[in-house]
Each structure stands twice: as C-alpha cells, then as structure tokens.
Amino acid sequence: MSSKSLQARYEAAFMPNYGVPPTVLVSGEGCVVRDADGESYLDLIGGIAVTSLGHGHRGLTAAIAEQAGSIAHTSNLFVNEPEIELAEELLSLLGGDARVFLSNSGTEANECALKMAIKFGKQHGRTYFVAAENGFHGRSMGALSLTGKAAIREPFGPFAADVRFVPFGDAEALRAAVGPECAAVFLEPTQGEGGVVPAPEGYFKAVREICTDAGALLVLDEIQSAIGRSGAWFAHQLEDIRPDILTLAKGLGGGLPIGACVGFGSAATIFAKGDHGSTFGGNPVSAAAALCVLKTIASDGLLGHARTLGEQWAAELAAVGHPLLLGVRGRGLWIGLVLDGAHAGAVQEAAKAAGFLVNAVQPDVVRLAPPLIITAEQARSFTAALPGILDSASPQE
Known part of the structure; x- marks a missing residue:
C-alpha cells in the first residue's frame, strides 16, 4: 500500500x-x-x-529467530539463560561490584532507578532529588518528574517527587543544590533530547565528588549515550568516573525493546525481594538480541x-x-x-x-x-x- x-x-x-x-x-x-x-x-x-x-x-536476526524458536517468554517467575548471560556480560564490561535489573525501555530503567533512590532516601532521611534543566529521562510520571523540559513536564504536574533543577554543566550550581537531605542526582553524560549537549570538561569528576561528599547517589542516565554510541561502551568511562546507579536501553537491543538498571556497590542491594518487578523484563528474545549486539560490537x-x-x-x-x-x-x-x-x-x-x-x-x-x-x-x-x-x-x- x-x-x-x-x-x-x-x-x-x-x-x-x-x-x-x-x-x-x-x-x-x-x-x-x-x-x-x-x-x-x-x-x-x-x-x-x-x-x-x-x-x-544477519547475526542479530538469526539470534532472535533461534531464541524465539526455543522459548520466547518466561516471566520473572522463572529463570532463563539469556538474561543471565546478558547481565554477566554487562557486569564484565562495567567492572566492579554491581547488580542488574532488566526492563523493557529506558523510561522503565529510570523508574527503577528512581524507586531505588526513593528507598535509599527513606533509609537515610533524604527527601529530595536534583536533576538538570533541559534533561530528559522519560515520559512516565516518575521519569517525567526528573525531566527538566517544562513544555512536556508541566502539563502533567504536580509530581510526588521533590525535584530541584540546576543548569547542566554548572558544577557550582550543583554543589549549592546538593545538601544533606538530597537523596540522588540524576544526569545524562550528554543531554540527548536537549540537543546532543556534552558537559564541559571536568564537570563529571566534580559531580562525582559533590555526590560523594554529600552522601547522595549519583544516577547516570545513559539511555542514549551507552553501548558504543559515544565511542566507548559507556560514556561515563570516558569521564573516568563510576556512578552509583546506571540506566541503559536504546542501542542495547539493536531494535528490540530492552532496558537495564545497574546498581554499584551498596546501591546494588538497595532493593529487597518484592520491591520491584517486570513481567517482560529479562525477556529471553530481547536478551538474546542484546547479547548479539554486545558481541558484534566487540568482534567488529x-x-x-x-x-x-x-x-x-x-x-x-x-x-x-x-x-x-x-x-x-x-x-x-x-x-x-x-x-x-x-x-x-x-x-x-x-x-x-x-x-x-x-x-x-x-x-x-x-x-x-x-x-x-x-x-x-x-x-x-x-x-x-x-x-x-x-x-x-x-x-x-
């Protein structure tokens, strides 16, 4: 037609x-x-x-077809091998002590990160979050509360989360905003929907220091910037820092819907059994596709x-x-x-x-x-x- x-x-x-x-x-x-x-x-x-x-x-379509012909869905009530292999591969690329949650999209990965930050805040008496003006983290209500684009955010307020916005790339403005009651800072290494805006040199080293000094979590949204897009597996590796929580999606599945939220160090075990879940997260077909993407990027x-x-x-x-x-x-x-x-x-x-x-x-x-x-x-x-x-x-x- x-x-x-x-x-x-x-x-x-x-x-x-x-x-x-x-x-x-x-x-x-x-x-x-x-x-x-x-x-x-x-x-x-x-x-x-x-x-x-x-x-x-061809490799990606073959991996998808092979997995779909074996078992296409298990839910989170059962384990499937592709999801384990994918989580292990991500952890090997990231290094250090970390754990993975698999979702279906970037928005869902950021919702997971926000829930982790909320639980962390409740445990430590921290009540607000900081994000960047013109940042974008998704359109569901939690992710939207972190999104610093007034045109898409304000028509759907008010929001349950107290989020304070600062200019992207301004370390001193961030330092002033991140106090002892701040639970987490949410940032993109480069603002994608904001117009592909990289941070100034040295900004993220300062961000890491500010969060560490204040005891706040640093959450990096690498929905667009990771999986080779910036020329490294993860853009934060180019800045030589490590976040407390990392979110991924987009390029990970090569076209199939998948997202991931990774917690590092003590953040890896913020969730307890029953705190979060997803019927389709860790879907074996999407996981097989993501594994193929990672292996092909490396081999090619x-x-x-x-x-x-x-x-x-x-x-x-x-x-x-x-x-x-x-x-x-x-x-x-x-x-x-x-x-x-x-x-x-x-x-x-x-x-x-x-x-x-x-x-x-x-x-x-x-x-x-x-x-x-x-x-x-x-x-x-x-x-x-x-x-x-x-x-x-x-x-x-």
Missing part, C-alpha cells in the same frame, strides 16, 4: 500524540531504509540511537570505529561553510548540527528530499545518530549533500 493510504489508516487507529509521521518505512538493509512508495534513504537517525547494527543484520571493532569516524565526520561537517550552520557538537557517532535559528524542521524535510533521514531534536539542532556500522563513504555522502540541504532550508528573502 502507498504511504498516503497507510498514514490515513494510522491516523484513524492511533491516538494523536505523535501526529501522523511523514514517512512510512517498510524495510531496511544496513544503513539504508525504504518507504512504502519505494524511495530509499540513508538512515542517520537509527531509530533514535537504537539500531546499533543497522537493519536486517565498532567502538573504535565510532570514535574514529565520529571525530572525522564531525570535523568534516564543521568545515562546511554555510551561514545556517553555526557549529557541530557531540561525541562518537552522536552529533548535533547547531543552526542559526529555528530551522531544524526545514533541514529535516530538505534532508529527506535529498535521501537522508535526520532528526530535528530541537528547533535549532539537528541530531545524527546513525547505526554504528555506517561507513566513511556513507557519512561523506551526507556531508557532501549538506550545503544543498541547508540552501533548501534557508529562509527565503
């Missing part, structure tokens, strides 16, 4: 919270996807930093590829001389194109017309988060097309 007919059916069947997406995707191979009208695009969104190995990856050298190509691509994009492009920021294969004004929507449309899918993550920022397997040639094809895309998106005099 055509895109137009499928979009009409979509609009009639679904709630209007997404509107009607402008593109109907039906298939993909590697970094290329095709729509219902037969048009092909270079996918530079990657399902919002999810499709780590691209589309139709995709961490180094993300670092090297990401640096090269960012430099080449920054060298594009165009009045609409103010700068380029990010880390690894996670890049924000900063524009001179609220033109991101127009750039997204012009890029699609030129055969590229990008994401207008903020009015003045376009996000690139392609599969980690993207080639240098594919990256350069976008760079070469960018001046024309920006010309098409430029306001007409």
Whole structure:
C-alpha cells in the first residue's frame, strides 16, 4: 500500500500524540531504509540511537529467530539463560561490584532507578532529588518528574517527587543544590533530547565528588549515550568516573525493546525481594538480541570505529561553510548540527528530499545518530549533500 493510504489508516487507529509521521518505512538493509512508495534513504537517525547494527543484520536476526524458536517468554517467575548471560556480560564490561535489573525501555530503567533512590532516601532521611534543566529521562510520571523540559513536564504536574533543577554543566550550581537531605542526582553524560549537549570538561569528576561528599547517589542516565554510541561502551568511562546507579536501553537491543538498571556497590542491594518487578523484563528474545549486539560490537571493532569516524565526520561537517550552520557538537557517532535559528524542521524535510533521514531534536539542532556500522563513504555522502540541504532550508528573502 502507498504511504498516503497507510498514514490515513494510522491516523484513524492511533491516538494523536505523535501526529501522523511523514514517512512510512517498510524495510531496511544496513544503513539504508525504504518507504512504502519505494524511495530509499540513508538512515542517520537509527531509530533514535537504537539500531546499533543497522537493519536486517544477519547475526542479530538469526539470534532472535533461534531464541524465539526455543522459548520466547518466561516471566520473572522463572529463570532463563539469556538474561543471565546478558547481565554477566554487562557486569564484565562495567567492572566492579554491581547488580542488574532488566526492563523493557529506558523510561522503565529510570523508574527503577528512581524507586531505588526513593528507598535509599527513606533509609537515610533524604527527601529530595536534583536533576538538570533541559534533561530528559522519560515520559512516565516518575521519569517525567526528573525531566527538566517544562513544555512536556508541566502539563502533567504536580509530581510526588521533590525535584530541584540546576543548569547542566554548572558544577557550582550543583554543589549549592546538593545538601544533606538530597537523596540522588540524576544526569545524562550528554543531554540527548536537549540537543546532543556534552558537559564541559571536568564537570563529571566534580559531580562525582559533590555526590560523594554529600552522601547522595549519583544516577547516570545513559539511555542514549551507552553501548558504543559515544565511542566507548559507556560514556561515563570516558569521564573516568563510576556512578552509583546506571540506566541503559536504546542501542542495547539493536531494535528490540530492552532496558537495564545497574546498581554499584551498596546501591546494588538497595532493593529487597518484592520491591520491584517486570513481567517482560529479562525477556529471553530481547536478551538474546542484546547479547548479539554486545558481541558484534566487540568482534567488529565498532567502538573504535565510532570514535574514529565520529571525530572525522564531525570535523568534516564543521568545515562546511554555510551561514545556517553555526557549529557541530557531540561525541562518537552522536552529533548535533547547531543552526542559526529555528530551522531544524526545514533541514529535516530538505534532508529527506535529498535521501537522508535526520532528526530535528530541537528547533535549532539537528541530531545524527546513525547505526554504528555506517561507513566513511556513507557519512561523506551526507556531508557532501549538506550545503544543498541547508540552501533548501534557508529562509527565503
């Protein structure tokens, strides 16, 4: 069926919270996807930093099919081997004394982290939390209470949690906010939905020190930044710090829904039996997919590829001389194109017309988060097309 007919059916069947997406995707191979009208695009969104190995990856599809043909679901009433193997693999990559909880999404991982922080706070007489302005942690009520974007947060308040927001990257503002009654600080190593905004150098070492001195938990939301996206397994490893709680999702499953919350040290045993749970968390098919993603990233050298190509691509994009492009920021294969004004929507449309899918993550920022397997040639094809895309998106005099 055509895109137009499928979009009409979509609009009639679904709630209007997404509107009607402008593109109907039906298939993909590697970094290329095709729509219902037969048009092909270079996918530079990657399902919002999810499709780590691209589309139709043979190893990933085989792992999914094999596990689905064996046992597809067990619930948390029973143990399945893939979930154990996945937890063990994550712990081996993280190092140190830690424990894992598996969920179905990043929002659920953050809900788990918040419950851990609440229990910790009750145990130690701590009553409030600190998070960053413009941060994003999810849309369920607990995660939303930590999200510092007023436009999506305020319509659904008030919230049960007392959360105080400080400017991202301002260590002194954080120090002033984190007192003896603060239970936990929730931060992203790089603000993804905020526009791919990295923290200033040295910020997270200061954050770790502030939390340690105050006795508050440091919770790092690596829903977007982990599993190679930033050029390391976990972005906090690039900062040479360790959180008390870590949340993961997106790229972990390579396209299947999965999330994880990891507690370190004493935080690993905050929960007691019955404190938390998930019917689908630890699903063996999703766990098998995640294991395949981790093993393939390691065997194919995709961490180094993300670092090297990401640096090269960012430099080449920054060298594009165009009045609409103010700068380029990010880390690894996670890049924000900063524009001179609220033109991101127009750039997204012009890029699609030129055969590229990008994401207008903020009015003045376009996000690139392609599969980690993207080639240098594919990256350069976008760079070469960018001046024309920006010309098409430029306001007409």
